[in-house]
Amino acid sequence: MMQINDPILTVDRVSKRFDVSAPWLNRVLEGKPRLLVNAVNEVSFTIARGSCFSIVGESGCGKSTVARLVTGLYATSGGDIRFGRGAEGRPVRVQMIFQDPHSSLNPRWRIGDIIAEPIREMKLRRNEAETNSRVEELLQTVGLAADDARKFPHEFSGGQRQRISIARALACEPELLVCDEPTSALDVSVQAQILNLMRRLQQELGLTYLFISHDLSVVRHMSDMIAVMYLGRIVEMAPVESLFNQPLHPYSQLLLNTIPDIHAPKRARCVDNGEPPSPLNPPSGCAFHPRCALATDACREAVPPLRDLSDGHKAACLLAG
Ligand code: SF4
Numbered sequence: 520m521m522q523i524n525d526p527i528l529t530v531d532r533v534s535k536r537f538d539v540s541a542p543w544l545n546r547v548l549e550g551k552p553r554l555l556v557n558a559v560n561e562v563s564f565t566i567a568r569g570s571c572f573s574i575v576g577e578s579g580c581g582k583s584t585v586a587r588l589v590t591g592l593y594a595t596s597g598g599d600i601r602f603g604r605g606a607e608g609r610p611v612r613v614q615m616i617f618q619d620p621h622s623s624l625n626p627r628w629r630i631g632d633i634i635a636e637p638i639r640e641m642k643l644r645r646n647e648a649e650t651n652s653r654v655e656e657l658l659q660t661v662g663l664a665a666d667d668a669r670k671f672p673h674e675f676s677g678g679q680r681q682r683i684s685i686a687r688a689l690a691c692e693p694e695l696l697v698c699d700e701p702t703s704a705l706d707v708s709v710q711a712q713i714l715n716l717m718r719r720l721q722q723e724l725g726l727t728y729l730f731i732s733h734d735l736s737v738v739r740h741m742s743d744m745i746a747v748m749y750l751g752r753i754v755e756m757a758p759v760e761s762l763f764n765q766p767l768h769p770y771s772q773l774l775l776n777t778i779p780d781i782h783a784p785k786r787a788r789c790v791d792n793g794e795p796p797s798p799l800n801p802p803s804g805c806a807f808h809p810r811c812a813l814a815t816d817a818c819r820e821a822v823p824p825l826r827d828l829s830d831g832h833k834a835a836c837l838l839a840g
Contacts, residue, residue, distance in 0.1 A: 533598030535559040573738035576748035614688040618700040620680035631668030637691040678709035750806040757832040767834035
């Protein structure tokens with residue numbers, strides 16, 4: 520198994536259960552049972568300092584719940600989340616970049632105040648002059664003008680607003696950025712600009728990313744490691760080239776097959792046998808078996824463990840390897 524010497528984040532058998540039952544009175548009067556959804560099931564991974572770890576999967580697979588568990592927006596139902604040390608031995612600072620830059624910026628605040636807020640709250644600069652100069656520096660770092668500090672969020676395009684979100688996240692000098700679909704609300708050409716900016720910032724500032732996306736093609740050029748999630752579990756985890764060159768789980772193969780290829784627009788594609796099942800009523804055994812062309816009776820009986828099949832390449836499939 521691949522060892523990581525200096526992990527910035529260790530997620531150890533973490534689970535998250537949500538109670539989605541009807542109100543107590545309705546349950547009593549209508550005889551409805553309690554309903555629990557296991558959004559995340561015993562998920563484990565480690566992120567090396569300075570790397571980009573991506574989690575990919577369809578909507579509802581639990582990837583955004585993992586992001587919220589890591590940032591503390593949700594409490595875990597089980598398992599452990601541990602951080603390494605931050606700069607100068609202090610606790611690691613974690614910041615989140617959200618999917619929708621429009622709703623994550625206060626429309627009544629000027630950009631300068633939005634970015635300055637964490638600097639003031641955490642007393643990262645000695646006075647207002649230093650805070651303002653730091654805000655200008657951050658705006659220029661993300662490709663905006665220092666004068667933009669006086670404007671309001673509605674005066675910017677979607678891509679510019681995501682740049683502002685990144686500047687605000689950088690304002691508190693974090694080591695770990697959790698990016699939840701940061702480009703999925705943007706046009707394709709703007710997506711590429713934001714991804715290039717994020718890669719440049721990672722190199723210049725030594726940042727670590729936990730990157731969440733539904734699109735394997737988006738994370739390919741960002742990631743060092745990729746985990747593929749399906750119905751609350753990691754079904755494959757591998758270094759990026761290993762996953763793209765030799766996907767071992769049929770679900771990863773399906774995701775890779777859906778990436779458009781400009782050089783082979785008419786290539787044969789494997790057929791997707793339907794939609795993901797409801798997490799309220801997950802299939803027995805391997806949750807992917809209703810969609811898997813290779814499924815056998817054994818696949819319906821027990822959940823396949825995530826096995827290390829070659830150096831650092833793991834898959835949870837009875838037939839893989
Ligand atoms: Fe398909 Fe069986 Fe592997 Fe699940 S365990 S992915 S059903 S072959």
